[in-house]
Every structure is written in C-alpha cells, then in structure tokens.
Amino acid sequence: MTQKPKLALYWASSCGGCEIAVLGLHEKILDVAAAFDIVFWPCVMDFKYADVEAMEDGEIDVCFFNGAIRNDENAHLAHLLRRKSKVLVAFGACAFGGSMPGLANFYDRDTMFNWIYMDSPTTINPDKVLPQKRYDTPEGELVLPGFWNTVKTLAQVVPVDYFLPGCPPEAQSIEAAVTAIVAGELPPPGSVIGSDVTVCDECKRTKTEKKIKRFYRPQEIIPDPDICLLEQGLFCAGIGTRSGCGAKCPAVGMGCRGCYGPNEGVLDHGAKILTGIASAIDAETAEEVEIILDTLPDPAGYFYRFHLPDSLLRRKARKNGKKQMDGGPQ
Amino acid sequence: MSEPRVGVYVCHCGHNIASAVDVEHVAEWAYKLPFVTIARDNKFMCASTGQEQIEQDVKEHDLTHVVVASCSPHMHEKTFRNACARCGMNPYLFEMANIREHASWVHPNDRDGATNKAKALVSAAVHRVIHHQPLEPMQVNIRPETLVVGGGIAGIQAALEIADAGHHVYMVEREPSIGGHMAMFDKTFPTLDCSACILTPKMFDVGSHPHITLLTYSEVEQVDGYVGNFSVRVRKKARRVDEDLCTGCGSCWEKCPIKVLDTVFEAGLGYRKAIYRPFPQAVPKYPVIDTENCTYYKTGKCRMCEKVCQTNAIRFDAEDEILNIEVGNIVLATGYKLFDCRRIPQYGYGRLENVFTSLEFERLTNAAGPTDGKVVLRDGETVPETVAIIHCVGSRDKHYNSHCSAICCMSSLKFAHLVKEKTGAKVYNFYIDMRPISKGYEEFYHRLLHEGTTFIRGKVSEITDAAHSPEEEGKLVVICEDTLVGKQRRVPVDMVLLAAGLEPRADSSEVGHLFGVSCGDTGFFIERHPKLDPVATMTEGVFIAGACQGAKDIPDSVAQGAAAAARILSTISKGQVILEPIRASIDESRCSGCRICNNMCPYNAIDFVEDLAVSRVNPALCKGCGTCVAACPSQIITGAHFTFDQLMAEIDGIMVDVTADDPFAVEAV
Secondary structure, eight states: OOOOOEEEEEEOBSOSHHHHHHHTTTTHHHHHHHHOEEEEOTTTSOOOHHHHHTSOTTOEEEEEEESBEEEHHHHHHHHHHHHHEEEEEEESHHHHHOHHHHGGGGSOHHHHHHIIIIISTTOOOTTOOOOOSEEEETTEEEEOOOEEEEEEOGGGTSOOSEEEOSSSOOHHHHHHHHHHHHHTOOOSTTOBSSOSSBGGGTOOSBOOOOOBSOOBOTTTOOOOSSBOTGGGTBOOGGGGBBOOSOSHHHHTTOOOOOTTOBOTTOSOHHHHHHHHHHHHBOOSSHHHHHHHHTTSOOHHHHHTTTTSTTSSOOOSOOBTTBOOOOOSOO | OOOOOEEEEEEOTTTTTTTTSOHHHHHHHHHTSTTEEEEEEESOTTSHHHHHHHHHHHHHHTOSEEEEEESOHHHHHHHHHHHHHHTTOOGGGEEEEEOIIIIITTOTTOHHHHHHHHHHHHHHHHHHHTTOOOOOOEEEEOOSOEEEEOOSHHHHHHHHHHHHTTOOEEEEOSSSSSOTGGGGOSEETTTTEEHHHHHHHHHHHHHHOTTEEEEOSEEEEEEEEETTEEEEEEEEOOOSBOTTTOOOOOHHHHHOOOEEEESSSSTTSEEEESEEOSSTTOSSOOOEEOTTTOHHHHHSOOOHHHHHOTTOOBOTTOOOEEEEEEESEEEEOOOEEEOOGGGSGGGOBTTBTTEEEHHHHHHHTOTTSTTTTOOOOTTSSOOOSEEEEEEEETSSOTTSOOSOOSSHHHHHHHHHHHHHHHHOOEEEEEESOOOOOSTTHHHHHHHHHHHTOEEEESOEEEEEOOOSSGGGTTSEEEEEEETTTTEEEEEEESEEEEEEOEEEOTTHHHHHHHHTOOBOTTSSBOOSBTTTBSSBOSSTTEEEOGGGSSOOOHHHHHHHHHHHHHHHHHHHHHOEEEEOSOOEEEOGGGOOOOOSSTTTOTTOOEEEETTTTEEEEOTTTOOOOOHHHHHOTTOOEEETTBOHHHHHHHHHHHTSOTTSSOGGGSOOO
C-alpha cells in the first residue's frame, strides 16, 4: 500500500471558524481522511508540538494554516510548520490578509493594553497589572507567548505556497484546493486558489449605473430583493472582492464583507473598494461628498476589514508628531 | 525577448536646465541605471542635432527604448516621438522626464536639490520605459456635416464659412430667431455703423443657404460618438406654427389680444404678443406661440390667431420634435449672459428707476426699440440732462467677476457718444482704467474726449437718491472717489447707465458636460491652448468660438467663428483624423459587470453590453484620461501607456535613493 500524503491543520490567531469550515465539508471529510494521513490537527485531535518537532523536515505534505500571526507562539508554529511541510497553504482570510485580528494594526500594543487592561469602563485593575511574558510562581517560572505590536499575515512571516481566501473558505473552495492537491494539479506557487473575477460576477442582483446618495446600515432598511445592494446604499465590497463564495451574502440581502480578499493582481484591497465606492457617490460638491460619506460609519473598518496588515496602510495616527512603532515582533 | 537597451539624453536647454541642474552628472549617473546602454547630455535636444543624435544612436547601438530628460511633454513629446519613429522605432517606446518645469525652474537656487530631483525623475522614466509597449494610432473617417450650436454672430460666421465651402451645416439656436445679442444693438463701436445693417444680411444668408439646416427654438439634448462621427439628438420645440404654410405676414401677432413684457429681446422695456416674432428682421420669419401666456392654453378659448391666419398655419396641438443628426465636427458658439446688476445693491438697479443696464440702453437707443430710439427716462418721456455711465459693473471685482469683460470700455464710450448726440446731455464716464485696446478704439476714445464727455477715474461706491443739497434733490447721486484728483465726488445726474459685465451662460457647465468641454474657474469654456489653440477643446472635433470662450467683442467673435470653421474645413478636406492610441480597454473575460465605471467616463465612452453583462470601452471615444482605470474595483481596466506595471515601475524608479553610493543594489524590475 502506498503511503497516504500527510496533512496538518493548524490555527493561529483566528476565531476557529476555519476549523469549522473544514468540518463543514460534511461527509466529504471522510474523503479527506481517506486521502490524507492527518498528522497534526490540535483542534480535533490530541497532538503535541513536540510531535511536530520530532518530524523530519518536509515530512508533512500539505499544511493548512489558518489565523494571523499575533504573538510569539503563532510565529513559532508558522516557522515550525513551514520547515516540516512541503506545501504550506495560508488557509482563510486571517492567514491570507490578517483579517479581523489585523484591524488591531490601526493601534499599537501600548494603546491596546492601556485600554483593555486599564482604561475601559468595565475594567478594575488597581494594581495596573499588564500581561507579562514571564511570571515566577512558587511552582516555577510561567512563560506566555509575547504579544506583538503588529499583526502579520502568514506570508509576512514565512514563505507561503498557496492562499485560500474566505472567512471562512467556502466548502467548494476547500474542495477545489483538496482536489487539486490530491490530483497534483496546483497552480504556480504563490497563487491564490480561486477565481480572477469579483463577487458581482456571481451575484444575481440587477445592476445599473450606480449613484449613491447616502449609505444605510443593514438594520435601517429592508432592501429590494432584486436590485444591487450598493445601488440601494448598502455597503457591499463585492465590487472589489474575489468571487468564489457564490455571492451568498448579497443573495440574502447582506452586502459583501470582502472576505475573499482582493481580486487577482490588486495591490491593496481596501484602496480598490474605496475607489470603486467613491466613484459611485453621486455628489456635485465637496460638501455633499462629506455629507454622504458621513453616513458610512467606520470606513477604515469597512474597506480594510480583511486586508489591513498586507495593505499600504500602516498605523492610524501619529501621536504628538511622533511616529508610533511600526516594528514587527517585539 | 532580448534585454532592453535604453538610451538616455539629458538636455541643458541652454541655461534653462543647466543653470540649476548638473546636467553632465545626471547623464553620467543615468548610465548606471539598469538597462541603460548609452547616456548623453546635449545643449538642445529639440534642435535637429539633438534629434539626429537619437536617430544615430538607435541605429548604431540598437536601442530599444529612449528617454529624453528635458522640458514638459506638452512641449516636445511629439518632437521626440517623431525622432524615434524616423529610425523605425515605435514612438511609444519613448518616455520623457521633465527636469525643467519640475526641477530647474522650481528649484533655481538649490543646485544639489534640483540635480537630485532630476536624477530621480530620470530614474523613474528609465524604470518605466522598459515596460512600454508599442502602440498604433487609430484613423477614423470624418463626416463632412457640422453642427453649430448658437446663432449669434460667432456661430453665424462659422456656419457661413463652412456652408460656403460646400459642406452641410446644422445650426441649432435656443431662441426663436438667430442673431444673438448683436441683433439687439443699435450701433457698433468704434465705427458706429448700424448693427442690424451689417448683421441681418448674414442672418438672411444663414436662413436661405442651401447648405444650412436652421433649427431655431431648438436645443441639443444628447451627444454621442467621437470626432468625425457624432450623433446628436436635437429637440425642436413646438412653435405651434406650421413653417411650411406660414408667410410671416404678421396678422396673427397684430390681432393677438395678449401683451407680454418682453424680457429677452427688449430687455424688459417693451412688450410683445403671446404669438410673436422677436424682432422684425428675425430669421426665420415665422412667429412662435408662447404657451405660458396664450389664452388658449389657459382657458381653451380665443384662437384669434387661428381665425386671422390666411394660410391656416396655426397648430395648437403641435408637439416637440426629436431630430437625430450625424455630424463630423461641432462648434459651440453659445455666447454670454449679461451680469445681473441687482447683485450690486448699492448701485440701485431695480430699486432706483432711472438706473439702466447697458442692454436696456441698447434697446432705448435702437430706432426699432420700444421708444423708437429716443433716449428717455423710465417715465417714457423725460429727456435726461445729465447722464452717468459706470464702467466695470460686475467685472474686475473679486466679489463678482475677477475678469475684464473686454467690451464695456468701448460700449460705454459708444453710449456716451449716443447720449450726447441724441439728447445733448452732459455725460460723466466713471472708469477704473480705460482699456480701448483694439484697432481704432484708442482713436474713438480721443474723439469722445474732444466731444466733451467728462471722464472721472474712480470706482463708484454708491448710487443714491438721498439728497445732501438742494441741487441733488430729485436726482440720482453718483458717489465716488476721484483718484486722479484725490477727493470724494458726489455727482447728481438724471440717468445712470451700468456697463454690465459679460458672464458665462448660466448653464455653461451642463452644456460643457454634454459636449465634453470643461469650464474654467470663471465658467467660460476652456480652449485646448490659450495661445496656440484658442478655438479647439480637449475633445477632438468640438470647437468653441465667441463669448462662450471668454468675454470678447464682435470682431474677435467673428474671427473665432471663422477660425473654428477653418479648423473644421481642414479636417473635412483631409477626410480622416488620427487618434492617439492612449486609451483604456476592459478585459471582458474578467469584467464582473459591476458597472462602477459606467457613469465615470467624462466622454461617455463606456457602454454596458447587456447580454454579456460586461462593460466595453469605445476606443474612438476614449481620451485615455484614466478615470475608469482608477475606479475599476476589479482592476481589469488597463490604460494603454499607463498600465499598472508601468506606473508601479515609475514609482519604484522615483523612490531610488539618488544620494546613495550604490542605489542600484535595489533591483530594477
């Protein structure tokens, strides 16, 4: 019997949704189990890091790595799994573009720690205790992974072979990737496994010329079921987001969040959605533009929801004219 | 493909560049740039020796790409492209770095800084040029028909020039008659010949010309297409008079019982009927029914005009017609609007009854006007004994219009002459500066000085009827600082004429948008080049003439009308026009049909193909502005000559550390 290819799955800084997505393959998961020898999957099976460390370099055939790189532990496993894997796949939006954890990059570590552990109204911390990397207890020293100043994508930390977009990747995307791997029909390394058109291509809604007079939040209106959501004033990132999801969100009246990331060849996802949306704003004067944009809360969050760490943007602001730290792990 | 071989030429431009940039050093440094095969400096690249150097090097050194670092591409991009083309290179494999306007001229006192900036600009151009692709220009046929929008003197001149050359002209005029403002005037400066006498023969020629289709009481609603092949939709508003039957006899307007204040042609001083012809010499001669005031449209009764019409030409139920016409070129000659003097409340127009605008005075003094040419006060009978003429009303004033309206000095002098001639009144001209600049104008000014008109140099601060002394009782008092004498003056007069300035039409920006022509900050249409191309616009095939381009008098308007016609006739005789290949294209296989780009295009060049659900650029219409390229959220629109790779390479190139010892440790491509 020929040996089955070895598969590893790991989650770094993420919500766990990607793991659920793999389980969401339903009975197809049996095919995965049949096709692969699962050697590491801490979420569902009991493995230790030491088990991985004990492997030969390159022993793992494919590693699906989800989650962004937020702390020392994430980075350690990224390096470790890179070394042990022949093919490393950035699985899901966090590993690919930093996603939600990456939105923290609008701030730096000190700002966040001060808010979370001291200043937020629900916090009581009279001794001003902040997370420590090391702590001595009578039983011995405790070590915690260090919290980075900046969230990185997987590819910013180690070389990545393939990117599988989505928050989480849809079953059909995972299936396509698995099928390609099993068949050995992979695109050139560095590719995103997916389409090269945007969500509008799959979206069934009727599109006309876009003229946005104001934006609505989803709870404010009941959208027409057949007309393009953006034309109805609902923020939809579908215009600038890679398709492959089946346009499921717009189909049920929720504007695309952008989780499949930028279209093929696009440098900055947020900037591309921004130019598209800005182009659709129907205003005669600069003041009118301001008024319309004021109806879109948290534009940075809307435009860069999934790809802030790998965008051209850096920190939110400079404090007292001093550039805030933009370093990597510290 | 073999490696690129780039030739770099750094121009001294005499001292223009060399005085602030170390040109030799830039050339030596440029030689170290990636793929640069040869780098030279040259005193004048645009001279024949400079161009020949390029040609020689392309042949001898087998250059694949050329960069010239010199002046603005506006100045010499064509020159150097042609030089490249002469030696068999595709001219689009050339790139220009502007180290004059962007380096030496803006940093004349910072030699190091200017030199470093020049190096960065050269580096950007070299990095960019190796990504250039050969492009081929496109040829399109020119339809010989021309559309002239606006039937004032500028449009009339343009139309007659083209039609006389044997090519068909469609003239569209918004009002019921052509003639424009000139038809309202009595005399023209400086010769004082009768305006109507010189204009009406031309109007008649337009109306009867076998090569002119005159569409009065009509407006252009839509313009599609591109130079040589425009499709224009014209709404011909219903006159409600059958032009085939009407003889223009006048029975209808004589018998019409409804009198309407004529605010257009008579400037609010006279009346017309509800069915009317704007003025006796109107072309065409047919009247038009004003449905807002006609009794029939209010009550369904009257029909007097219908009863008296011998030829049964009245058509109460007529509707607007839509005409679609095909033309190769367009002349916009939409004229101007007079400044609304009510905007300067201290001058009292509209409040003090004997304050008149210049246009009102034109009608007062016109023999065919409401007073049969008698200059009288608003009571219709009193002849003024003293008259003040205020120059620059609404012009040369940052609160209203900063521009000089160009005609007011001369028309004010003309008014002074006419008032004196007709009433013998004492005339005061209040002016800021006298600007009688054209042929015969200064002489006319001297004639007025000798005629005894009093000229007071100073900007009028107020016109009031509040008397300070017995001699001011019942008079209008003009208050101003006489800047030549240095004292405040109060001049009591019977009548004040305000020489109102010329402004762009209120709808000039909409009209401009319709035809793809921009308006400048003053609101007048922008010409392609203020000196060298004053009647062309940035939209090929659309020309501008007359006061829509900027305030000007009759001779200048006529000259521009004729100039626009000459430009058009040259394209018609050539039969074809060459279009720049720099334009956008959509990768239809990757277009998701989101339609973001659809209403972005200022030239209406993007169509949505419904059955394929993709957008498509019409290459003949596209001007390569790049708006859609930036807007496309899928990044599948490419601007030829401004591709993503080219722009990113240019940015990489400009970011090179020009002060570092070895900047090209940074990889080039």
